[in-house]
Amino acid sequence: KAGVTQTPRYLIKTRGQQVTLSCSPISGHRSVSWYQQTPGQGLQFLFEYFSETQRNKGNFPGRFSGRQFSNSRSEMNVSTLELGDSALYLCASSSRQGRSEAFFGQGTRLTVV
Amino acid sequence: AQSVTQLGSHVSVSEGALVLLRCNYSSSVPPYLFWYVQYPNQGLQLLLKYTSAATLVKGINGFEAEFKKSETSFHLTKPSAHMSDAAEYFCAVSVVQGAQKLVFGQGTRLTINP
Numbered sequence: 001k002a003g004v005t006q007t008p009r010y011l012i013k014t015r016g017q018q019v020t021l022s023c024s025p026i027s028g029h030r031s032v033s034w035y036q037q038t039p040g041q042g043l044q045f046l047f048e049y050f051s052e053t054q055r056n057k058g059n060f061p062g063r064f065s066g067r068q069f070s071n072s073r074s075e076m077n078v079s080t081l082e083l084g085d086s087a088l089y090l091c092a093s094s095s096r097q098g099r100s101e102a103f104f105g106q107g108t109r110l111t112v113v
Numbered sequence: 114a115q116s117v118t119q120l121g122s123h124v125s126v127s128e129g130a131l132v133l134l135r136c137n138y139s140s141s142v143p144p145y146l147f148w149y150v151q152y153p154n155q156g157l158q159l160l161l162k163y164t165s166a167a168t169l170v171k172g173i174n175g176f177e178a179e180f181k182k183s184e185t186s187f188h189l190t191k192p193s194a195h196m197s198d199a200a201e202y203f204c205a206v207s208v209v210q211g212a213q214k215l216v217f218g219q220g221t222r223l224t225i226n227p
Contacts, residue, residue: 031213043217056214090156094213101147102215104156
């Protein structure tokens, strides 16, 4: 079974631009969640989607958004990029809602210059 | 609210020595707890999980953890460290909010000395 796939692995963007990151979950998994990892703040929850519906959202500004498609693939978008958005963005998939284990992708390293 | 505290941002042990990484949690409900490992420029790999069954949980790569409710702890151990264990380790608690959400500790970087 293929794992969680995130594309691209690396991105360099300029302040003010927007960016879209993609995540393909493990086959059969319907829950996809996103996390931001930075040296200063650690791992922080962004949002989670289940069956195309956003179920929970972390404490991030509205510039951060996401969506999930009918095949469970998910995208997250960050608009009007700021230097502080530079981070490793991790996607995780789970087989169901609730407190099941999450399987993570390799992440997308976003650098904002 | 659920939270996790990892004691020691950096732990260094000799190859062959015992590895002990500490994690304490706070949870208003019976917790589900996880340990993940992260190698440089990689995502998180699940080491083991506690979901209210056996209190001693065995994971991959020879790691295990013991859930102690009285101490609100879930420390990770390995009897004999290998050079390949050098990585960052994260303890996490699953939050029950009708959704999949993990709250992570700040991580512990494990260094193995030859």
